[in-house]
Amino acid sequence: MRITFLGTGTSQGVPVIACQCAVCQSTDTRDKRLRASIMIQLDDDTNIVVDTGPDFRYQMLREDVCHLDAVLITHAHKDHTAGMDDVRAFNYKQQQSIPVYGTVLTHESLKREFYYAFGEQKYPGMPRLELRPIVAGETFRVSTQSFIPIEVMHYKMPVMGFRIGNFAYITDAKTVSEESRSLLKGVDTLVVNALQEEPHISHFTKEEAITFAEEIEAKTTYLTHISHRFGKHADIERTLPEGIRVAYDRLVIDVQ
Numbered sequence: 001m002r003i004t005f006l007g008t009g010t011s012q013g014v015p016v017i018a019c020q021c022a023v024c025q026s027t028d029t030r031d032k033r034l035r036a037s038i039m040i041q042l043d044d045d046t047n048i049v050v051d052t053g054p055d056f057r058y059q060m061l062r063e064d065v066c067h068l069d070a071v072l073i074t075h076a077h078k079d080h081t082a083g084m085d086d087v088r089a090f091n092y093k094q095q096q097s098i099p100v101y102g103t104v105l106t107h108e109s110l111k112r113e114f115y116y117a118f119g120e121q122k123y124p125g126m127p128r129l130e131l132r133p134i135v136a137g138e139t140f141r142v143s144t145q146s147f148i149p150i151e152v153m154h155y156k157m158p159v160m161g162f163r164i165g166n167f168a169y170i171t172d173a174k175t176v177s178e179e180s181r182s183l184l185k186g187v188d189t190l191v192v193n194a195l196q197e198e199p200h201i202s203h204f205t206k207e208e209a210i211t212f213a214e215e216i217e218a219k220t221t222y223l224t225h226i227s228h229r230f231g232k233h234a235d236i237e238r239t240l241p242e243g244i245r246v247a248y249d250r251l252v253i254d255v256q
């Protein structure tokens with residue numbers, strides 16, 4: 001299974017529009033972060049994208065993705081859903097609807113945001129999305145691969161993370177219940193959000209993310225959903241303990 005980081009930035013991305021800070025002005029390509037998303041490529045060539053944020057169109061073009069088999073949505077914040085309309089390019093090419101896995105709460109929000117795609121009247125050219133509800137702790141399958149949805153809390157909002165074999169993707173977490181931690185225990189590779197060093201009401205800080213990774217005993221952890229306030233990629237990397245890395249856009253990792 002291959003994981004491609006399509007975006008590793010927080011809601012505004014990095015650089016932030018009109019920001020003159022050293023991170024936003026950095027020439028290191030690893031400091032250019034689109035909105036957070038990954039693509040999971042199964043060994044049978046099934047392509048699954050987790051979240052379709054505002055940069056979804058460009059992310060698909062940049063990685064030259066030629067087919068899409070499923071979308072998983074972690075939660076309904078715009079930096080994770082705003083690009084969903086562009087799924088229609090795949091609808092057109094594949095001549096089929098795309099399954100969109102998410103909680104009922106997330107689906108209700110998608111139905112409001114993209115009301116025209118769910119109305120009685122089917123206009124030509126609009127996205128065809130097949131909503132498939134998921135429930136925390138209840139395994140579902142895409143192709144032959146099992147996915148365990150794992151609930152984490154984003155201040156008061158429930159967000160779905162996913163465990164896929166020995167890989168897990170957790171974004172927009174601030175607190176994680178014991179039950180959810182037990183489902184993550186012992187993953188080889190963890191991707192987890194870490195916004196910045198300073199405390200934040202709805203996101204893990206660097207220290208919180210590191211502590212979390214240690215508690216679930218992940219072998220290798222990649223931090224994502226990074227703010228420009230966190231610092232330059234190279235500077236953050238220097239401060240991290242062994243086994244903890246910072247993800248960057250277009251990083252590709254192969255996992256079991």
Ligand SMILES: [Zn+2]
Pocket residue numbers: 010011036077079080172225
């Ligand atoms: Zn977010």
Ligand SMILES: [Zn+2]
Pocket residue numbers: 015016019020021022023024025228229
């Ligand atoms: Zn900045």
Ligand SMILES: [Zn+2]
Pocket residue numbers: 075077154172
């Ligand atoms: Zn969010």
